[in-house]
Structures are given as structure tokens and as C-alpha cells.
Amino acid sequence: ELKVEQNPLFLSMQEGKNYTIYCNYSTTSDRLYWYRQDPGKSLESLFVLLSNGAVKQEGRLMASLDTKARLSTLHITAAVHDLSATYFCAVAPVERWGKLQFGAGTQVVVTP
């Protein structure tokens, strides 16, 4: 069974500090997506990682993909309150062709 595991599931951040969210998956895949969800809202696409070694950065967020380790990381630099949200990774393995498998999400709360 394909598993996508995020950790931690909850992350309390202090403003100005750096943190990392991990996304491990159990099958071969070189396609991985990161989404952000605000409470009661829809999902917003953050990053699309389409190959081994892919690194994408936007503002204080940086995502990377290591397909050999079956691991993606979402790094947050100098956290600010606006980054409070739930972050999901989703894997697109070959055997599911186009059908994403989501992790459970990491709820991030940034406090002063």
C-alpha cells in the first residue's frame, strides 16, 4: 500500500526561526507537489517538483526532492505569522498515473 507520511503533524514555530517539514513516501516517484491550506479554505499550490534533486524557492519557503531517499522537505526560513497554515505534500507515483496520494498534512502555527 502506498504511504505518504509527513512529520511533524503539528509544528509550533517562533517568528524568525527556521524549520523543516518532511515528507516520506513508500513508492518510486519523481513527481511531488506541496500545497498550503488556510483553515476552512481550499488548497493553494506552492511547489511542483518534477525530478530528482529539484529545488524550488518562493519567499521564505524552499522545497526539495530526493527520489532515491523517497523524501521531500519544505524548509521555512525566518518564520512569520502569515505562514500559519496546514501544509500538504502529495505524490504522483507511476502506478497511480495522475492520481495524487496526499500526506496527512502539517499544521503550522507561528507565534511571536
Next chain:
Amino acid sequence: DGGITQSPKYLFRKEGQNVTLSCEQNLNHDAMYWYRQDPGQGLRLIYYSQIVNDFQKGDIAEGYSVSREKKESFPLTVTSAQKNPTAFYLCASSIRLGRNQPQHFGDGTRLSIL
């Protein structure tokens, strides 16, 4: 502006009742998807459609039905056979079904049991 419109935002279902959630997109996307989200969990795929008049079961299709008569529309019916329908339902679309195709999401419908 192009996007995905889901309605209603909130929906209540009585015992034994079927209810239909609407999803419309004006992005000219071929592929559309329905997901269910439960508190503290990731999204689970209910049904998906590659093209008009075609749809396939996802991971949790039991108790749900869909149709795809128009490219723009992909309504989801939650039938009385779905014994635990309370959840947040999200519709998504992509240019086509494929591993490189980012999915764009609607704002969701929150379904509760009366």
C-alpha cells in the same frame, strides 16, 4: 478570472437523502477530480474524470456517484449508502490527467448530517 466554483459552501443532509454537490470550472481543463477531507487527514480521492462522458472510481468511491456530461461540470452525488458523509469535499481540475499536471482546487463544500 478562470477558476473552479463549488456550491453550495455548506450543505446539510437528512437520513436517507441523496445530495448533490456542484463543481464548475472555466479553465478549459479536461481532467476533474473529487476529494474528501476529514479533520486532521489528507485528501482522499473519490472519483476522477479524464474527459467528458468518462469517469473512474478513486480510492473511496463507495456511496458516491458522479457524471461528466459537460467539460465544465463534474457534479458529485452523496447517496444514502454513504453512512458517514460528514466531511469537507474538494473539487479539482488539471489540464489533463498526468503526473506533471498540477491540480487546481475549488473552495470546497462542507457537508454535515442533520
